[in-house]
Structures are given as C-alpha cells and as structure tokens.
Amino acid sequence: MKRLISVIAIFAIVLTLAAGCGKSKKPPVIGISQYGEHASLDNCREGFVQGLKDAGLVENEDFVIEYQNAGFDDATATQIAQNFSANNVALMCAIATPAATACFAAAEDKDIPVIFTAITDPVQAKLDKGNITGTSDKLPVDAQLELIRKLQPEAKTIGILYTTSEPNSVSAIGEYQEKGPEYGFTIEGLGVTQQSEVTLAADTLIAKGVDCLSNLTDNNVVGVLPSILEKTNEAGIPVYGSEVEQVKIGCVAAAGIDYFELGRQTGKMVAKILRGEATAAEMPYETISEFNYYINSAALAEMGIDVPAEIAEKAIESGNQ
C-alpha cells in the first residue's frame, strides 16, 4: 500500500505544481493546441502569433501563449484540451481538425471560446456552431486548375491521390471532379487508406498514363511526397503541389494559400475577441481568398515546361537553387 500512496503523492505534487504555475500568470492565456509538428501547421502557428502582434497586442503583456502539440495522437489532443480547460485559459487556438474537435469538446462545459485554423471544411467537422470560429484552409481549386492548364496546354487527365478517411481530402476531390471538366480535364482520383499504400497508388496512376499529378493537403500523401516525386520524375510526369512547402521539396508549381497568412488572419480574429470587440459565437468562420503562385524553376525545366510570362510575373520562386 505504501508504494501506491507514494505514486499517488508524486502525481498530486506534479499536478498541483503545474496547476499553480498556470495561475501565477496575469495576462490572458491563449492555449495553442497543434495536432502535430508539420511545416504548414508550424507556419500557421507562427503567423497566428504575428497576427496578434500586428493587431497591437504585446506578448507577455496582453497575452501569454501556452503551446502544446499532440504528436498526431487523438488521445493526447484530448488531454491537452482538458489541461487548457482546467487551467481556465482565456481561449483555445486549435490547429488542424482533430485538435479543434478535442478543444471544442473540452471547452463545452466552461464555454471557453475555441478558434481553429487549418481546417478545410468546418461545417462537415461540425465546428461551425457554438462559441467557436476560425479560418478555413480550403484549397483554391479553380486557381490550381487554371495554373495546370496554362503550364500544360495539352494535358487531359490529372491524377490525384487522397486518403479516404480524410474528410478534407474527400471534399476537395469532389470539388476537383466537379470543376475539372470546366478546364478540359478529366480527374483520375485514387483513394488510399494509409500512408504505406500511397507510393503503390502513385505507381497505379503513372501506369494509367495521367498527364500530371496534383496534390491536396492530404497528410498521408504529402508525408511521402519525396518518394512519389522519385517515381514521377523517372516517368516524366510533373507533380503540382497545394502549398509552398511542397514546391520547395520538388513539385513543379502550386497555386496555394500561404499558411503564415492564414495564421495571421486567425490571430487578428483572436485579437478582436481578446479586446472584447466580438465573440467567437457571433463571428462566422473565414476562408482565405488570396493565394500565391509558387514555382520551382529547376523542376519545371526538368519536365521541359515553359512558364508563360503572365504566370512568371506573379509567381514566387520557391525551389532550392
């Protein structure tokens, strides 16, 4: 019995200390729960803090950030959210859908506002009603299709790999299939259930003779992008990314939103809430309308694609020289 008591005592001390630490801070605490470490999500978080600063708030005076990431584990995301709720944070900022779901569940009791970002479809994720708002990272599908059309005037089919369990990907593929014909494309979507199947699926698409591949913001697919690129480079098929980080790795081009900007927009919304100018419940979620063209000249040259002047003027060179 003695050792059980000592174990419990250790926990009591740890938790009390932790709870005590949370209380000594005076400015409102913003709990940031990020689903995992990932270039786009990191950019989003940095943009978020910048957005707060842009709105005239000073860190450690007007707000304090408490950052946690769940390492892509749902159960950990739940506990992070409970921690924020127990420490009575002023608001929770959730980056990516599973983090937002967990925060929204934990915030229900105390009605702590939840601000999300990097969610493609907040309505499908049931995060559109209640004391919750944020920004959506819906892909600029029209811009991407237009970009592909201009870079590959002869192309007929676009292959897209996606994870069937990702609601974000499923809704994006739907939009591609709906809008593809308007630009004269047939969309060849191929679903996978887990990351290990992605490269096999890439082989299938290449074998089907698609003219190019276009990526969504699908974590499973983007996670193994380098090995996809190896195969497509060999086959001479260009791959279009969905945001700047993918172009940096070796995609030829992308019409993508800037995650730093998305985070900044979210930060500005939070500043309004902290100042009491608006509440999360009354603010509708926002989508980002601006996008950038990103190109990787080295990758384009390898594929023998010439960039028309109208694109080249606007595009941001993102490849590694």
Add this chain to the structure above:
Amino acid sequence: MNNFLDLLVGTVTQGLIYALLSYGVYITYRILDFPDLTVDGSFPLGAAVTAVLLTNGLDPYLTLPVAMLVGAAAGLITGLIHVKLGVRDLLAGIITMTGLFSINLQIAGSNMAIDRATDTIFTAAPTMALFGGMSLIYRKLIVSLILAIVFKLILDIYFNTKSGLLLRAVGDNSVLVTTLAKDKGSVKILGLVIANTLVALSGAVVCHEQRAFSSTMGTGQVVFGLATVIIGTTLFKNLGFVKGTTAVMVGSILYKACIQAAISLGLPANLLKLVTAVLFLVILVIGNRQKSGVNSNA
C-alpha cells in the same frame, strides 16, 4: 486549487473510460495469455458504429449495447481465425485489425463528427434527471465511473462462475482444461469475444465524450492496454485482496495521469512520449522496490 480539481476530474474520467479497454486487454493478455491485436481495430469499430447511430438519432444509451455486439463479433472473428483456421494468435489479431480498418471506414464513410445538438450519454434525459445539477465534466466523471465499476463487478462475478474459472484455467494450465473434457478452443473464443466487447464499448464511450470518430483513433491502443495492465498488476502485486480488474482500472488512470503530468509540466511537445516512458519506469521501479530478485511477470 480549482484548476487542480478540474484537471484531476478530466484525467480520471479519461482513465475510467479507457479502463474498459484495459479490462479487455487484461482478459486476453493476462488471463488467456493471448496477445490480441484486434483491439486497434475493435476500439475504433465501437466508435464508428456509435457515431453513425448517434447521427441517425438512436437513443444514446442504446448505442452502447449495439457497439458491444459489434465488438463481440470482431472478437469472434479473431477467435475463429485462430482456433478453427489454426492461424497463430498474433497473426489472427493482425488480420482482423487490418480488415476492421476498412470496415470502420465503410461504416462511417470517413472521419465523423457529431454536432452539439445531438444528445450523448452525458447529456441524455436519464443522465440529466439524475445528475442534471452537476456541470458537464462531473457528469462525464460520474457516468464513466458507473460504467467502469459496473463492468468491473460483472467481470469479477463472471470470473468466479464455472465458465470464468475455465477461462482462467486456459491461460494458466490448458492441459487441465483438456483433462476436464472441455474444448479449450471455444473457451479462448469466448474470452476474445468478451474482451473485444469491452474494447468496443470503450471506443463507443470515447465517441460520446469527444463527439467524434476518427479512423486512426485505434492506433497504439493495444500498447496502451498492455501498459495499463502491467502498471496495475505490478503495483498491486503484493496485495492479494485487490482484484485484477481494480488494478488495471488504477493502471489506466495512472497512465492518463502520466501523460497529463507531462503536458502540465510544459515539457517540449516532442518529448511527451519520452517523458511518459520515464514516468512509467518510475512507477514500475517503485512497484518493484520491495521485491527482491527479478519478477518473471514484469
């Protein structure tokens, strides 16, 4: 102190909900000596079924028995593959788990969320009638506590029935079962059915609590279950009067407390798992402190 209390309530609630899963792993791993990997599939299976039923307006309480039945079927499949087709225990679980990944997605379509207007077991009329005066986190605690204790007691009683004793005998001394003219295969299947019933129930309750099903929520649950069983049984090793089910319940709460402690200490996020591992080690060492020599069960 308020912060601490809320944190404690939230953490214990998680521990109790996942204790249902731990009971299942306790039955397969500890009693049957069967490393059952079906868990990674049957846990989200319970959640998937629950998510679909809740969004279709089924009474929240009725979703639990349905999820349990589906979980039982998953256990039955692993059992049949192992016993009737002669596939090794580890592989039988892997086969079912792999298949369930697709089945779960087939059931739910994709990851699902349940909106706040839909009642869960924590907000349904019967719960509100009894505990309506409490805030939501206390209601979650009470309902989870009731579930964890009710199923603990049912298991404790079951283990002392003839069928329950046979179950224990299969793990300890399977030759004895054969000499009693009982088929140890069917006893194993029964154990797997009971275990996965509990695991699916745990998944169902998590779905109620989080208002969400995600296809990847099962990843690592077997490891979680094994850890809780080992932590629990190690801590109470010298206390014969403490039931195994009680021990794993405490183990589950301690596991969740470990993670919460790591989060609360504000450690670099990427070190979370490492810190959790160190905390486990501390618990196990404290648990073994008064023991001399090496324990073969640890």
